Amino acid sequence: xxxxxxxxxxxxxxxxxxxxxxxxxxxxxxxxxxxxxxxxxxxxxxxxxxxxxxxxxxxxxxxxxxxxxxxxxxxxxxxxxxxxxxxxxxxxxxxxxxxxxxxxxxxxxxxxxxxxxxxxxxxxxxxxxxxxxxxxxxxxxxxxxxxxxxxxxxxxxxxxxxxxxxxxxxxxxxxxxxxxxxxxxxxxxxxxxxxxxxxxxxxxxxxxxxxxxxxxxxxxxxxxxxxxxxxxxxxxxxxxxxxxxxxxxxxxxxxxxxxxxxxxxxxxxxxxxxxxxxxxxxxxxxxxxxxxxxxxxxxxxxxxxxxxxxxxxxxxxxxxxxxxxxxxxxxxxxxxxxxxxxxxxxxxxxxxxxxxxxxxxxxxxxxxxxxxxxxxxxxxxxxxxxxxxxxxxxxxxxxxxxxxxxxxxxxxxxxxxxxxxxxxxxxxxxxxxxxxxxxxxxxxxxxxxxxxxxxxxxxxxxxxxxxx
Numbered sequence: 001x002x003x004x005x006x007x008x009x010x011x012x013x014x015x016x017x018x019x020x021x022x023x024x025x026x027x028x029x030x031x032x033x034x035x036x037x038x039x040x041x042x043x044x045x046x047x048x049x050x051x052x053x054x055x056x057x058x059x060x061x062x063x064x065x066x067x068x069x070x071x072x073x074x075x076x077x078x079x080x081x082x083x084x085x086x087x088x089x090x091x092x093x094x095x096x097x098x099x100x101x102x103x104x105x106x107x108x109x110x111x112x113x114x115x116x117x118x119x120x121x122x123x124x125x126x127x128x129x130x131x132x133x134x135x136x137x138x139x140x141x142x143x144x145x146x147x148x149x150x151x152x153x154x155x156x157x158x159x160x161x162x163x164x165x166x167x168x169x170x171x172x173x174x175x176x177x178x179x180x181x182x183x184x185x186x187x188x189x190x191x192x193x194x195x196x197x198x199x200x201x202x203x204x205x206x207x208x209x210x211x212x213x214x215x216x217x218x219x220x221x222x223x224x225x226x227x228x229x230x231x232x233x234x235x236x237x238x239x240x241x242x243x244x245x246x247x248x249x250x251x252x253x254x255x256x257x258x259x260x261x262x263x264x265x266x267x268x269x270x271x272x273x274x275x276x277x278x279x280x281x282x283x284x285x286x287x288x289x290x291x292x293x294x295x296x297x298x299x300x301x302x303x304x305x306x307x308x309x310x311x312x313x314x315x316x317x318x319x320x321x322x323x324x325x326x327x328x329x330x331x332x333x334x335x336x337x338x339x340x341x342x343x344x345x346x347x348x349x350x351x352x353x354x355x356x357x358x359x360x361x362x363x364x365x366x367x368x369x370x371x372x373x374x375x376x377x378x379x380x381x382x383x384x385x386x387x388x389x390x391x392x393x394x395x396x397x398x399x400x401x402x403x404x405x406x407x408x409x410x411x412x413x414x415x416x417x418x419x420x421x422x423x424x425x426x427x428x429x430x431x432x433x434x435x436x437x438x439x440x441x442x443x444x445x446x447x448x449x450x451x452x453x454x455x456x457x458x459x460x461x462x463x464x465x466x467x468x
Contacts, residue, residue, distance in 0.1 A: 035132060035220040035358055036331075037284040039275070040350075041268060042091075042224070044084070044141060044231040046326065047294030047302060049309025050261060054326045058305055059258045063269040064288065071286075071330030072339045072375060078405075079292045080347035081389045082315055082322035085115070085143050087291045087347060088226075092124040092144065094351025094366030097390045098453040098463075102144065104392035104399075107459030113395060115168065116459050117145045117152035123363040125351060126158035126222060132358035135219045137161040139207045140226030147176055150185045159224075161215075163190075163207045179236060181207075194236035198263055200228045205267040209274050220283075222354075225271070229264040230257055232298035254304045281332045285357065285375075287350075289327035293317065312431040318389055318403035318412050319431050335375050343374045344405065346387050388453040392460045400462035404449045411446035415466035420447055 048054055051061045053068040080090025081097045089095075089102035097103055100122070107116040118124065126136035138154040140163070145152030147168035154162035162185070167178040179192040181203075197203045208225060215221055228234055242259035243250065250258070268288070275281055293314045294307035302314045313319030329335055348368040355362035356370040367388075373381040386406040393399035400415040408426040413419070420443050422436040436443050447467070456464040 034283060035134070037220050037280060038129075038134075038222045038354060038357070039271075039284055039286045040222075040224045041271075041286065041288040042088075042140075042226050043264065043288075043290040044226070044228050045292060045295040045315055046230055046261075046290035047307030047309060047314065048311055048321065048324050048326055050230065050294065050305065050307050051326050053328070055309050056305065059261050061261060061265045063265050063272070067268075067272070067286070067288070067330050068328040070332075070337045071328050071335050072341055074327040074329075074341050074343065074345065076342050076344040077289065077325055077327035078323045078344075078346040078387060078389070079290065079325050081391045082292045082313075082317055082401075083391055083393065084141075084291055086391060088143055089118055091291075091347040091350055092118065093122045094348050094362060094368045095122070096346070096348050096367045096388045096453070098388050099365075099367060099455060101457060103390060103457060103460040103463055104394075105143075107392070108395050108461055109459065115146050117149065118157065123365060124157055125224070125354065126160075128351065128355060128360065128363060129222050129358055130158060132360045133219060134222050134358065135160050135216055136222040136224070137208075137211050137215075138224045138226065139163045139211070140204050140224075141165060141228060142226065153182070153185055155185045161211055163204070164226075183207075192236065194238055198238055198240065199260055199267075200234055200236070201260075201264050201267045204228070205270055208271055212274055212278065220358075227264055227267075229260045230295065232257070232295045232300045234260065250304075251299075253299050254301070257300050258305065282334075284331065285334075286330045287327070288329075290325045293322040293324070310430060316391065316393055318391060318401045320410070320425075320429065323389055323403070329375055331375070336377055339377070341374050343371060343381060344384065344387060345369070345371045345374075386449050388449065390454055390463070392462055395461065397462055397466055400466060402450045402454065402465065404446055404453070406446065406449065409442055409446065411443070411450065413447075413450055415462060418466070418468050420450070422446065 050056055052065040080087035083105055085105045086097050086102045089100045093100050101119045102116050106113050136159050138159045142154045142164040147166050148171040154164050163181050163183050165178050166176050170176055180189055182189040192203050240259045242262055243255050246255055294302040296302045296314050308314055308321035311321035313321035349371050351366050352362040352368045352370040353372050356372045369382045386404050388404050390402045398416040402413045404411045408424055410423045410425050412421045421434045422443055423431040451465050454463055454465050
């Protein structure tokens with residue numbers, strides 16, 4: 001009887017051990033086959049020269065510079081265009097501004113000039129990634145819907161979890177307080193009490209950390225962090241002693257501008273540290289960039305810190321300073337550390353890149369080309385024949401601008417001038433010498449791009465181009 005019991009115990013142990021081994025193998029198999037997480041970090045109005053890794057001398061961004069040094073830094077990466085809404089529309093849809101439904105921060109209606117939402121027929125990133133089994137979250141500035149229709153807000157456009165600010169009037173004509181952050185469109189959402197936080201981005205990062213704690217661990221995630229820095233209109237900002245040694249030297253608006261960028265740096269480090277503590281870094285692609293060039297608003301001067309990095313122009317310009325952005329990608333042990341890429345790419349390349357990463361086909365609407373081969377150091381990177389941008393600021397012809405880049409050539413056209421400027425970016429990155437009179441054949445090619453890439457779009461009467 002004793003031998004029988006002993007044999008029984010041994011068999012139970014073997015079965016239990018075998019079961020544990022099988023469970024371990026299943027967990028390891030899942031870890032190996034789980035699709036990579038994606039964290040997209042978007043600054044608001046950050047210029048090409050506002051990070052130390054892109055030449056900034058005064059503003060301290062130690063963590064972002066370190067992260068850039070451990071990944072791949074892009075030198076020729078472009079936003080969707082030179083102002084918030086249309087640029088973000090390009091990012092979300094993979095369509096350039098000659099095709100996407102939003103061409104400016106506002107558009108023309110019969111009786112008003114107001115915000116225009118993305119069309120429901122335009123597939124956006126979280127909707128695409130959902131097909132690949134991703135859960136998704138958007139925290140921060142959305143800017144792609146209208147306040148009176150919550151179906152156009154981030155939660156209504158495929159994000160499983162969304163925390164966003166909103167401004168304007170609701171469906172009852174009541175002004176919305178932009179300090180209220182709407183959690184999944186909930187009317188009882190959370191009020192940003194700036195007395196409790198160093199800055200708005202600390203408040204938003206808290207939501208991200210909470211989301212990471214509560215997400216489904218069996219699914220890959222797409223986290224879109226849409227920060228507020230260094231946008232010039234964060235009026236509710238706690239007093240900070242950052243750069244206290246510059247009080248006499250710098251105007252207060254400039255000291256606060258620098259402080260907020262440094263505070264953003266520390267908030268992104270908090271997020272990174274969380275991912276590291278969770279053991280997610282080896283399976284997470286992190287991309288950092290900005291939605292357009294540096295701001296020159298609210299008494300801040302983009303020249304004070306050389307925010308454009310010696311490039312011509314700033315926010316709302318289609319010169320390089322308005323659209324060329326700092327961008328780097330980090331993926332532990334996947335992207336070679338300390339690398340730099342000159343591959344010309346833009347916001348509309350993000351959708352096909354993430355589609356390839358997730359193992360799904362991008363929507364047919366996209367104008368982009370995946371830059372995943374570049375991230376992995378491959379030589380089979382496809383190139384754009386040209387890049388294209390447009391912007392409509394106000395309803396007048398004067399507010400319609402177009403630009404295109406074809407190899408080393410860059411064309412800029414401000415509609416009411418009826419003239420296309422031409423620059424050689426290899427010799428003149430600052431766009432100081434207009435060569436249009438010397439190379440009429442190149443101007444003709446560029447004009448053909450400007451004419452054909454812009455399709456007519458409701459709410460934007462100058463779309464399609466202005467040519468005599």
